Amino acid sequence: MISRATAEIVFAGFTALFGVVIAHGAREFGVGWSASGPEPGTFPFYIGAIITLASLANLAGALRGRWRGAEPFMTAQQGGALLRFIVPMVLFVIAAIYLGLYVATALYMFGVMVVQGRYRIWYAALVAIGMPVALFLLLEKGFQVSLLKGPLEAALGY
Amino acid sequence: MENIGALLHGFTVAFTPFHIGLMIVGVLLGILVGVLPGLGAPNGVSLLLPLTFSMDPVAAIILLTSMYWGALFGGSTTSILFNIPGEPSSVATTFDGYPLAQKGRATEALAFAFLSAGFGALVGVIVITLLSGWVQRFALKFSSPEFFAVYFLAFSSFVGLGGAPMLKTIVSIGIGFALAAVGMDSVSGSLRLTFEFDQLIAGVSFLVAVIGLFGIGELILTIEEGLHLKGITAKVSPRDVLRAMAEMPRHWATLVRSALVGVWMGITPGGPTAASFMSYGLGKRFSSFRNNYGKGEPDGIIAPETADHSAGTAAMLPMLALGIPGSATAAVMLGGLMIWGLNPGPMLFVERPDFVWGLIASMYMGNVLAVVLVLSTVPLFASILRIPFAIIGPAIVVICFIGAYTVGSRIFDLWLALGFGLLGYMFKKLNYPIAPLILAMVIGDKAEDAFRQSLIMSKGSMAIFWSNPLVTSLMLLALVLLAWPLVARLINRRSAH
Numbered sequence: 001m002i003s004r005a006t007a008e009i010v011f012a013g014f015t016a017l018f019g020v021v022i023a024h025g026a027r028e029f030g031v032g033w034s035a036s037g038p039e040p041g042t043f044p045f046y047i048g049a050i051i052t053l054a055s056l057a058n059l060a061g062a063l064r065g066r067w068r069g070a071e072p073f074m075t076a077q078q079g080g081a082l083l084r085f086i087v088p089m090v091l092f093v094i095a096a097i098y099l100g101l102y103v104a105t106a107l108y109m110f111g112v113m114v115v116q117g118r119y120r121i122w123y124a125a126l127v128a129i130g131m132p133v134a135l136f137l138l139l140e141k142g143f144q145v146s147l148l149k150g151p152l153e154a155a156l157g158y
Numbered sequence: 159m160e161n162i163g164a165l166l167h168g169f170t171v172a173f174t175p176f177h178i179g180l181m182i183v184g185v186l187l188g189i190l191v192g193v194l195p196g197l198g199a200p201n202g203v204s205l206l207l208p209l210t211f212s213m214d215p216v217a218a219i220i221l222l223t224s225m226y227w228g229a230l231f232g233g234s235t236t237s238i239l240f241n242i243p244g245e246p247s248s249v250a251t252t253f254d255g256y257p258l259a260q261k262g263r264a265t266e267a268l269a270f271a272f273l274s275a276g277f278g279a280l281v282g283v284i285v286i287t288l289l290s291g292w293v294q295r296f297a298l299k300f301s302s303p304e305f306f307a308v309y310f311l312a313f314s315s316f317v318g319l320g321g322a323p324m325l326k327t328i329v330s331i332g333i334g335f336a337l338a339a340v341g342m343d344s345v346s347g348s349l350r351l352t353f354e355f356d357q358l359i360a361g362v363s364f365l366v367a368v369i370g371l372f373g374i375g376e377l378i379l380t381i382e383e384g385l386h387l388k389g390i391t392a393k394v395s396p397r398d399v400l401r402a403m404a405e406m407p408r409h410w411a412t413l414v415r416s417a418l419v420g421v422w423m424g425i426t427p428g429g430p431t432a433a434s435f436m437s438y439g440l441g442k443r444f445s446s447f448r449n450n451y452g453k454g455e456p457d458g459i460i461a462p463e464t465a466d467h468s469a470g471t472a473a474m475l476p477m478l479a480l481g482i483p484g485s486a487t488a489a490v491m492l493g494g495l496m497i498w499g500l501n502p503g504p505m506l507f508v509e510r511p512d513f514v515w516g517l518i519a520s521m522y523m524g525n526v527l528a529v530v531l532v533l534s535t536v537p538l539f540a541s542i543l544r545i546p547f548a549i550i551g552p553a554i555v556v557i558c559f560i561g562a563y564t565v566g567s568r569i570f571d572l573w574l575a576l577g578f579g580l581l582g583y584m585f586k587k588l589n590y591p592i593a594p595l596i597l598a599m600v601i602g603d604k605a606e607d608a609f610r611q612s613l614i615m616s617k618g619s620m621a622i623f624w625s626n627p628l629v630t631s632l633m634l635l636a637l638v639l640l641a642w643p644l645v646a647r648l649i650n651r652r653s654a655h
Contacts, residue, residue, distance in 0.1 A: 007584075007587070007588060011584055015329050015333070018333065018336070019336075022336045022339075022351065025351045025353055026339075029343075029348060036614075037345075037610055037613055037614035038610050038614075038618075040345070040348050040350055041350070042610075043335075043339065043606045043609065043610065044335075044336060044339040047336050048336060050332050051328075051329055051332035051333060051336065054325045054326075054328040054329045054332065057325050058325050061325075074382070081382055081384065082378060082381060082382055085377075085378065085381040085551070086378065089374075089555055089576070090576065092552075092555065092556075093559065093573065093576055096572060097569055097572065101559070101560055101563060105556045105560075108552055108555070108556065109552050109553070112548055113552070116548050117546060117548025117549065118548075119548070127549060131553065135556075135560065139560075143209045145208065145209060145564050146567070147560060147563060147564070148563055148567070
């Protein structure tokens, strides 16, 4: 179980770090006044500083016990459900990069339907093939929008 | 009167069979994304936007705004039938909508929601029609300091009126501005904040951010909460609709109050979500039906729905006239306007009256069409939610990632969408508001340019933001709103003692 306070502290730390990175990155471009007005880094620098300050205030509030007694951020059961959703999604993105979005869609739909939805193989296969075909017709033929393609499309001549 | 003339011209632009066809398609797609968990108005519009790049701007905006109306209606449908708000702005509709539906009066509940939504939208469009000429003339007096002051006012009102914790709203706005600054700097031409990372040279697209933050983030949240669909079947019978219609006039006070709240919150960017909650809260306090609120009282549906839709439509006014979107969806559309090569702001009325007035005219027709379409298709769309999640969940994931890829045909955007999805989940869980981040991403560059140009005009003196009555009053109003959460806390503390 992850408590609300822990989550607040970690996330406030993350946003504070983000602010520091932005402010630091902005300094490279000059933070001040030049002949042509404010230098390009000025605005991002102060934005980074504001993010950091506001995040530190959030962090301080969480450390001082503002979230004591709050509902837990995540229970073990919720965490499990999240992983079962997020892991296949990440695999889908990786598959899309190597195999193209259409093939990745088919594999992802098929995998989730069979493993998590316990559908029969033929039914899952039907949906998993039908969806990319429908998307292909809609996007490539209908709207002339080209999606990321992989080796299978190359072999088919697209 | 010139507005009326312009509007009549707008009707001739908007009412071609092609445009009416687009309205129908847009409304239906909108209801679909509004009903589906994870998809909502902002990312529905984001997903559709890349497909409109080659369209004529008038046709494109009609399609996108119609989708917006449809999504607002779809969101209320699931609130009432499933107790699951399809949109953040229809959360308040669940308070009385679902209890009324549980009593077996689902059709009436839906009819109350749609009719009051239609009324709210109509008030919003009428306000736009009457005020746009005036706002545009007012805005033509603006130069850089005034524009910066208005942008500042927009963000201050998120802090003051948005309802989320003040510091978290500031963090959200800051992240949006920082992301907007990544890539080419439009004033100096230098590449900023790319950290030697080639992928960041083109910047971070706000469309990818919307798809991740709203779409994937929302979906992760849905998974975690576990989908408990205890749907109430609704068959829309005309008799129930008529009965609801006959009862509407009794709620005139709530209708008027809620519409005013909505218009105000739409124009000063508080957004539809804040408007619906505020209106429900006011109704609970002042309505003559207040004792039944929370137990399935029609007045408790009418209050949030009217405000939600009048805010949604009124948000188009500052978007068109000032280039400041009043809601997250309006922010996405504003981005679309810029992609289509239009320049949102007061000059848009002068340069492209056909576009502006065509859009306004289409809003009248689009909303009437939406009420009719949503009433006739509710059973169909409600049945979509009965498709098992093992199919609909991955299908929505696929649509989101395909949408992210079509924005710029970049593999990197797939990773960005994933990252924004996780960020959106954290934002929602920890009560950080997302809409201000999107708004800052879309208008961040313009706000920064206005700030820098003002300082160039004044040779570095901040006094330029107090140099004339107009800019001074805008800045003062913004500072009051910014300080409002602190003041409210002090007052509460004092009255507690």
